[in-house]
Amino acid sequence: MLLGVLAWALLPERAVGGGGPSLVVTHPEIAEGPGVEIVPWGRGFKLHPASQPELVAWFWFYEWNLFGAVNSGLYTPGVAAPGVPGEKGAVVIDSWVPGIRVTAKPVSDGVELLLEVRNETSTDWPELASLIPCFAPRYRRQRTRAFENQQSFFVGGAGLESLSDPARSVTYTDGTSANGEGLRAVDRVMHFNHELRRAIDGFSKNGRFPWSVRWPTSSRDARAGLLVRESRGPGAQGGWVMGVAWERYLSAQGHNSNECLHLSVRVGPLARGESRTVRGKLYLFRGTPAELLKRYESDFGVIQPESSG
DSSP states (O other), X not given: OHHHHHHHHTSOGGGTTSSSOOOOEEOOOBTTBOOEEEEEETTEEEEEETTOTTOOEEEEEEEEXXXXXXXXXXXXXXXXOOEEEOGGGOEEEEOSSTTEEEEEEEETTEEEEEEEEEOOSSSOBOTTOEEEEEEESXXXXXXXXXXXXXXXXEEETTEEEXXXXXXXXXXXXXXXXXXXXXXXXXXXXXXXXXXXXXXXXXXOBTTBOTTTTTSOBOSSOXXXXXXXXXXXXXXXXXXXXXXXXXXXXXXXXXXXXXXXXEEEEEOOSBOTTOEEEEEEEEEEEESOHHHHHHHHXXXXXXXXXXOOO
């Protein structure tokens, strides 16, 4: 099995969900529509609506570790691994980190995710230990312009709120030139889980974290593990939504170089040798952010309103 995974990873990228023959898994048509197709990819998998193959999104598992997950330290890089075909139409991502696996199953409005984590390191992972996968409409020169925007939302105290925080915007290059031209202001603030904010702040130094230069902390906290983006574009490309959800989360952040949605999945606390499973979902369907929020509540439970007291 390991040799097979290694051989898959060493294939040229165009043969792993790229320009070569793709391995497409299609969910049978359900009453509300034909669903999505998912394609194994060298860093996870990509998906698109069966009716709109040009609306592609990439799921990259995974980019970062936070608060002592896998490695010691508040902020360390993750390692992406390829998706491979699994049983009954699923795609499976076995992380290069032993004990971590994601199983993805296409459904009518997106992809159901199951994250299985066993702590096979030599240390216990603390309460805030989290992993950051990436869900994006762009990878290098491959891009879905209808979703390349900052029309993104998280669940705040007032319900769906803009992910952006203009007061904390930072200027970055958009990558259109090598000499620093093409600069633009983007809002990359991080919204933390409101229930964990006090514990999170205990690790900051004067309100700052190792990632604060690129991801400043917002004063608006998240109240649910959900990020949403709506499409813009003429004709059939307009009127779509994409989103990512996890039942256990630490933070919501986005608008990085690939116009990513970064929803961290919380895997701690997890002692050495212990295991945990976490449900998640990627959404991709024709509809509105409000409709996506309703589907999230149907899938994961109704969000409790912010207390007025």
